[in-house]
Structures are given as C-alpha cells and as structure tokens.
Amino acid sequence: xxxxxxxxxxxxxxxxxxxxxxxxxxxxxxxxxxxxxxxxxxxxxxxxxxxxxxxxxxxxxxxxxxxxxxxxxxxxxxxxxxxxxxxxxxxxxxxxxxxxxxxxxxxxxxxxxxxxxxxxxxxxxxxxxxxxxxxxxxxxxxxxxxxxxxxxxxxxxxxxxxxxxxxxxxxxxxxxxxxxxxxxxxxxxxxxxxxxxxxxxxxxxxxxxxxxxxxxxxxxx
Numbered sequence: 013x014x015x016x017x018x019x020x021x022x023x024x025x026x027x028x029x030x031x032x033x034x035x036x037x038x039x040x041x042x043x044x045x046x047x048x049x050x051x052x053x054x055x056x057x058x059x060x061x062x063x064x065x066x067x068x069x070x071x072x073x074x075x076x077x078x079x080x081x082x083x084x085x086x087x088x089x090x091x092x093x094x095x096x097x098x099x100x101x102x103x104x105x106x107x108x109x110x111x112x113x114x115x116x117x118x119x120x121x122x123x124x125x126x127x128x129x130x131x132x133x134x135x136x137x138x139x140x141x142x143x144x145x146x147x148x149x150x151x152x153x154x155x156x157x158x159x160x161x162x163x164x165x166x167x168x169x170x171x172x173x174x175x176x177x178x179x180x181x182x183x184x185x186x187x188x189x190x191x192x193x194x195x196x197x198x199x200x201x202x203x204x205x206x207x208x209x210x211x212x213x214x215x216x217x218x219x220x221x222x223x224x225x226x227x228x229x230x231x232x233x
Contacts, residue, residue, distance in 0.1 A: 047089060047090050048087065048088070048089055048090075048232065048233050049087070049088045049090070049096075049193075049230050049231070049232045049233075050085075050086075050087055050230060050231050050232075050233070051084075051085065051086040051087070051088065051100075051195055051228060051229075051230040052083070052084070052085050052086075052228050052229065052230075053083070053084055053195060053226040053227050053228020053229070054081070054082075054083060054084075054226065054227055054228060055080075055081060055082045055083060055084050055102055055104055055224050055225070055226050056079060056080075056081055056224065056225045056226075057079065057080035057081065057082070057104050057222045057223070057224045057225075058079060058222070058223040058224070058225075059075075059079070059080055059106070059107075059220070059221075059222055062074040062075060062076050063075040063076075063106070063107075063218055063219075063220070064216060064218075065109070065159060065170050065207045065216060065218060066170055066207065066209050066214065066216060068111060068163050068164070071111050071112055071113050072111070072112065073109065073110075073111050073120065073161070073163075073170075074109070074110060074111075075106050075107045075108065075109055075110070075124070076107050076108075076110060079107075080104050080105050080106045080107065080222075081104065081105055082102055082103045082104035082105050082125065083102065083103060084100055084101070084102035084224075084226050084228075085100065085101055085102075086098055086099065086100035086101075087099055087100075088134060090136075093136065093139055094135060094136055094139075095133065095134070095135065095136070096133070096134035096136060096146070096148075097131075097132075097133060097134075098130075098131070098132050098133075098134055098148075099129075099130070099131050100128075100129070100130045101127070101128075101129055101130075102127065102128050102130075102224070103125055103127055104125055104126055104127075104128070104222070104224070105123045105124075105125045106123060106124050106125060106126065107123070108120075108121065108122055108123060109121040109124060109159060109161060111163075120161040120162070120163070121159055121160070121161050124156065124157065124159055125156070125157070126154055126155065126156040126220070127154070127155045127156070128152050128153070128154045128155075128201065128222075129152065129153045129154075129155075130150050130151070130152045130153075130179075130181075130199065130201070131150070131151050131152075132148050132149055132150040132151065132181060133148045133149060134146040134147070134148040134181075135147055135148050141187070142186060142187045142188075143184065143185075143186055143187070144184060144185045144186075144187075144193075145182075145183075145184045146182065146183055146184070147180070147181070147182040148180070148181055148182075149178070149179070149180055149181075150178065150179040150180060150181050150199060150201065151176065151177075151178055152176065152177045152178070152179060152201045152203060153174065153175075153176055154174065154175055154176075154177060154201070154203050154205065154220065155174045156172040156174070156205060157172065158170065158171045158172055159172065159207075168209065168210070168211060169209075169210045169211075170207050170208065170209055170210070171207070171208045171210055172205055172206070172207050172218070173205050173206040173207075173208075174205075175203055175204060175205050175206075176203070177201045177202050177203025177204075178201070178202060179199060179200045179201035179202055180199070180200055181197055181198065181199040181200075182197065182198055183195065183196060183197025183198065183226075184196060184197070185230060191231055191232045191233065192229060192230070192231060192232075193229065193230045193232070194228075194229055195226070195227070195228050195229060195230045196225070196226065196227045196228075197225070197226050198223065198224070198225050198226075199223070199224050199226075200221075200222075200223045200224075201220075201221065201222055201224075202221055203220050203221065203222075204217050204218065204219050204220070204221075205217070205218040205220055206218070
C-alpha cells in the first residue's frame with residue numbers, strides 16, 4: 013500500500029481557497045470565447061546530483077544527475093479570468109544508470125524514465141490581450157518503471173515505488189493569434205521514491221525532486 017509521503021501543506025489549501033473566492037468577483041474577459049487550452053512542449057529537467065539507487069559492495073549504483081529531457085502535454089480549463097484548472101502528463105528521460113569500480117565507470121542501463129501526472133490550479137495574475145502570467149500549486153503522481161541491470165554477470169532488479177508529491181508552478185504565454193500562443197513554464201515537485209533491490213530487500217530513498225522547464229505552444233478552443 014502506497015503512503016502519501018508528501019501531504020499537501022496547509023498553505024496550498026489556503027491558496028486554493030483564496031483562488032476560488034477571488035475568482036467569484038472576476039468575469040471571464042479575453043478568455044470567454046476559448047475556455048479550453050491545449051498545451052504541448054519540450055521538457056528540460058534539472059535533477060538532484062547524484063541519484064543513488066543502491067550499491068554493489070562499496071561501489072555505488074547511481075544516475076549521475078544533471079539534466080533530463082522529454083515531452084509534455086497539458087490541458088487547462090479557464091473557469092474565470094483569474095482561475096484555471098490544469099492537468100498535465102509528461103515522459104522524462106533520466107541519465108544512464110552507472111557504477112564506479114576499479115576499472116572506471118560501467119554503464120548498467122540506458123536512460124530510464126519517469127512519468128509525472130500533475131494536477132493544479134493556475135492563478136492568472138496578469139492577463140492582457142497578448143500576455144498572460146500565472147502561478148499555482150501542484151499535486152503530482154510520479155511513476156517510474158523498475159530498473160533491470162546486470163551486476164557481475166547476474167540479473168538484478170531495482171523496484172521503484174510510485175509516489176505522490178506536491179509543488180508549485182509558474183509560467184507565461186504570449187498570444188500571436190486568435191487561438192495560438194507561445195508558452196513557457198517552470199514546475200518544482202517535491203517527491204521521494206523508494207528503490208528496493210529485489211534480491212536483498214535493501215531499500216534506499218531516491219529524492220527525485222525535479223525542477224522542470226517546458227517551452228512550447230498552446231491552442232485555445
């Protein structure tokens with residue numbers, strides 16, 4: 013049974029409440045004709061360094077951190093000029109799984125990936141005819157496949173838990189047509205995954221905590 017390791021803090025609920033109350037006094041303006049917005053883009057993920065998943069003797073097994081990348085699609089519904097609800101899905105590739113030994117660095121697995129499903133509220137703080145700026149809380153469900161490697165000639169599996177995390181996002185869009193916009197945003201998610209070596213049941217906590225940047229375009233309808 014999965015445990016909600018990072019519960020949404022009280023300030024997130026307070027932000028949501030203020031957003032809903034504030035939206036009651038705002039009428040939909042420039043967005044009235046196009047309440048839905050479909051977004052797509054390229055993702056750059058800045059990861060903690062390094063991401064250790066286990067060890068073989070005194071030799072750590074890890075992903076060296078740095079940058080990951082992938083793609084994202086999102087859908088937002090504008091309830092008012094101030095308030096929007098967004099759901100996104102991404103596939104993000106991580107660095108190779110490696111092991112340092114006496115002979116140097118050994119590559120164990122190419123580019124594992126994780127999939128965050130993220131829901132949130134957008135507070136549109138600036139909404140002009142061509143420019144829009146927003147910020148809001150996020151709740152994420154993060155899935156990562158198990159990691160299968162070969163260690164000293166033996167097959168080994170590192171099982172990775174799926175967990176919930178919370179975070180925050182901010183972004184902007186620039187409209188260049190009646191329906192099209194250029195978009196860019198940044199999202200931070202605080203999430204920890206359990207990685208368990210199946211042969212020994214040894215478990216380590218993987219602090220993924222990705223900071224992601226997305227650049228792309230959107231279509232309003």
